Amino acid sequence: MKMAIQWRVQGLRFTAFLNQIPLELDFKQLWLEAIGSEPDEVNSQPKRQLQVFVQKTEEYRAVLQVERERIDLVLQPLESFPPKAVYELGPFQSLSETFKEYIHQWLSVDDWPTANRVAFGATLSVEAPSIIAARQILLDMVPSLKIDIESNVEELLFQINRPRLLTIEGQQIKINRLAKWSAAQLIQTVISIGPVASYVDRTNMALLELDINSALETNMLIGPNIPAFFQGPHDTIVEYDALFQTKLFDHLIEMATEISKRGDIA
Numbered sequence: 001m002k003m004a005i006q007w008r009v010q011g012l013r014f015t016a017f018l019n020q021i022p023l024e025l026d027f028k029q030l031w032l033e034a035i036g037s038e039p040d041e042v043n044s045q046p047k048r049q050l051q052v053f054v055q056k057t058e059e060y061r062a063v064l065q066v067e068r069e070r071i072d073l074v075l076q077p078l079e080s081f082p083p084k085a086v087y088e089l090g091p092f093q094s095l096s097e098t099f100k101e102y103i104h105q106w107l108s109v110d111d112w113p114t115a116n117r118v119a120f121g122a123t124l125s126v127e128a129p130s131i132i133a134a135r136q137i138l139l140d141m142v143p144s145l146k147i148d149i150e151s152n153v154e155e156l157l158f159q160i161n162r163p164r165l166l167t168i169e170g171q172q173i174k175i176n177r178l179a180k181w182s183a184a185q186l187i188q189t190v191i192s193i194g195p196v197a198s199y200v201d202r203t204n205m206a207l208l209e210l211d212i213n214s215a216l217e218t219n220m221l222i223g224p225n226i227p228a229f230f231q232g233p234h235d236t237i238v239e240y241d242a243l244f245q246t247k248l249f250d251h252l253i254e255m256a257t258e259i260s261k262r263g264d265i266a
Contacts, residue, residue: 004261005126005137005141005206005260005261006091006126007091007092007093007124007125007126007208007260008088008089008090008091008092008124008125008126009075009077009088009089009090009091009092009095009122009123009124010077010086010087010088010089010123010124010125011074011075011076011077011089011121011122011123012074012075012089012095012096012099012120012121012122012123013072013073013074013075013119013120013121013122014072014073014074014099014102014103014106014118014119014120014121014249015070015071015072015073015117015118015119015121015213016070016071016113016115016117016118017069017070017115017116017117017118017119018069018070018071018113018114018115018116019069019116020069021049021066021068021069021071021113022113025111025113026111027051027053027064027066028042028053029111030106030109030111030112031053031064033109033110033111034105034106034108034109035055035062037055039053039054039055039064040054040055040056041053041054041056042054048067048068049066049067049068050065050066050067051064051065051066051067052064052065052066053065056078059078059089059090060075060076060077060078060089061075061076061077061078062074062075062076062102063075063076071113071115073102073103073106075089075095075099075102076089077089084188084201086125086127086186086203086205088125092122092124092257092260093257096122096253096256096257099253100249100250100253103249104246104249107245107246107249116216117213117214117215117216118213118214118248118249118252119211119212119213119214119252120210120211120212120213120249120252120253120256121209121210121211121212122208122209122210122256122260123207123208123209123210124207124208124209124210124260125205125206125207125208126205126206127203127204127205128183128204128205128206129204130204131183131184131185131204132149132150133204134183134184134185134204134205134206135147135149135153135156135183135206136149137183137206138156138158138181138182138183138206140263141181141206141208141263141264142158142181142263142264143263143264144264145158145181145264155182155184156182156183157180157181157182158180158181158182158264159178159179159180159181160178160179160264161176161177161178161179162177162179162264162265162266163175163176163177163215164177164255164266166248166251168247168248168251169247173214173215173248174214174215175212175213175214175215175251175252175255176211176212176213176214176215177210177212177255177259178210178211178212178213179208179209179210179259179264180207180208180209180210181206181207181208181264182206182207182209183204183205183206183207184204184205184207185202185203185204185205186202186203186204186205187201187202187203188201188202188203208259208260210256210259210260212252212253212255212256213252214248214252
């Protein structure tokens with residue numbers, strides 16, 4: 001039986017991949033409709049077709065980034081001074097639910113564009129008393145990984161994609177479940193000026209990076225107030241409403257949660 005790992009969040013991401021971002025789409029207006037207030041920061045790089053909107057709260061930094069055929073909604077931890085080796089948002093179990101509601105909020109906006117792929121990403125970590133203990137967490141979560149964790153090993157990383165067919169309302173969609181497991185010692189050097197001595201902070205971590213996404217070959221179109229489509233067997237087009245789309249995003253988060261709890265599973 002695997003021990004319960006209390007994963008903590010370094011970042012959460014929702015991505016919509018588009019064939020083309022509509023030129024007439026006003027993302028600042030979308031922001032106002034979804035968030036209800038002006039962004040704290042707005043940055044634009046026309047040559048890259050890049051727009052970035054930022055909101056800062058006491059708990060996190062929310063970012064909407066639009067670039068060519070991709071839209072990212074990201075929650076990031078706030079930085080502080082003096083700097084830390086690791087910045088965290090909090091426990092994954094509760095924050096995943098918060099982020100899910102955040103996604104629902106954006107998808108309910110009338111003019112949210114259609115997308116051909118969607119993804120949920122999470123960067124998770126748990127602190128360990130030593131680098132050996134961090135490696136042991138990986139071995140516990142990835143039973144197929146066979147290695148002498150006390151040998152002369154400096155970098156340990158295991159990455160795998162275990163696709164799974166997801167059935168929603170009788171239809172199957174291929175979901176990529178990409179997980180990257182690693183163990184690392186993070187070193188933060190703080191150089192002080194004055195009477196306070198400089199020091200080096202070492203933090204041993206087990207890390208899990210997740211990218212749960214709908215496979216490209218499903219040819220999905222997703223939007224809040226139009227049907228979502230995917231290319232089914234024999235080129236049959238099947239229509240879905242906004243409720244189906246919300247269920248899909250919920251399933252992506254559920255799959256990520258399952259991996260964080262049970263480890264590398266088929």
